[in-house]
Amino acid sequence: MFFALIFVITAWAYSLTSADGFAAVVEAMNGVFGKIILIGTVSVLTYHILGGVRHMFMDAGYFEELESGNSSAKIVIGAWVVLTVIMGVVLW
Amino acid sequence: MVTNQASIKRDGIQDYVSLRTTALVILAYSIFLLWFFVSTPEVTYEVWTGLFSNLLVKVFTLAALVSIMIHVRIGLWQVLTDYIKPHTLRAGLQYVLNLIAFAYVAIGVFVLWGV
Numbered sequence: 686m687f688f689a690l691i692f693v694i695t696a697w698a699y700s701l702t703s704a705d706g707f708a709a710v711v712e713a714m715n716g717v718f719g720k721i722i723l724i725g726t727v728s729v730l731t732y733h734i735l736g737g738v739r740h741m742f743m744d745a746g747y748f749e750e751l752e753s754g755n756s757s758a759k760i761v762i763g764a765w766v767v768l769t770v771i772m773g774v775v776l777w
Numbered sequence: 778m779v780t781n782q783a784s785i786k787r788d789g790i791q792d793y794v795s796l797r798t799t800a801l802v803i804l805a806y807s808i809f810l811l812w813f814f815v816s817t818p819e820v821t822y823e824v825w826t827g828l829f830s831n832l833l834v835k836v837f838t839l840a841a842l843v844s845i846m847i848h849v850r851i852g853l854w855q856v857l858t859d860y861i862k863p864h865t866l867r868a869g870l871q872y873v874l875n876l877i878a879f880a881y882v883a884i885g886v887f888v889l890w891g892v
Binding site: 687690691694697698700701702704707708730734737738741744 | 797800804807822825826829845849853874877878881884885888891892
């Protein structure tokens with residue numbers, strides 16, 4: 686995800702500094718390669734956030750038993766897959 | 778033993794707390810951007826620069842970038858110490874990766890400066 690940030694920061698910098706930079710970023714994002722990076726990055730971030738939020742619940746003492754830990758992990762993965770598919774449709 | 782505040786040396790508790798506090802800032806910023814893209818029908822160059830010319834958005838963006846730098850510094854240290862056993866290689870990786878994380882903040886500052 687850290688390396689995905691290279692694309693994010695570069696695109697953000699180009700898109701803000703000039704109008705044709707913005708156009709170049711938009712055009713890149715409409716390309717197949719751009720869309721793969723876009724959906725990949727958003728998906729990876731979504732998984733990290735879901736896992737992170739679950740981790741914070743665990744800090745508060747929840748989901749620490751075998752069943753609750755297992756089921757919360759499956760919910761995170763399920764939600765991740767669903768959200769990735771939704772974003773894939775939206776962004777494609 | 779009171780932590781020596783004069784140095785930037787930290788302990789496990791500070792890392793534990795910093796990781797989560799920075800995570801909350803980054804999470805808030807991600808939700809803010811998600812809301813922006815969802816609620817803006819067509820993102821044009823004017824709309825995009827308009828968003829980042831707002832002072833509060835600039836401060837929020839910089840706060841997020843600095844939070845990412847701290848979050849990455851701690852998180853990648855945990856990853857590297859788990860997986861990269863040879864310490865010289867690990868030290869070299871940490872050096873490069875943390876430099877990149879700082880570069881993200883620097884790019885953010887100079888881009889926001891110009892908007």
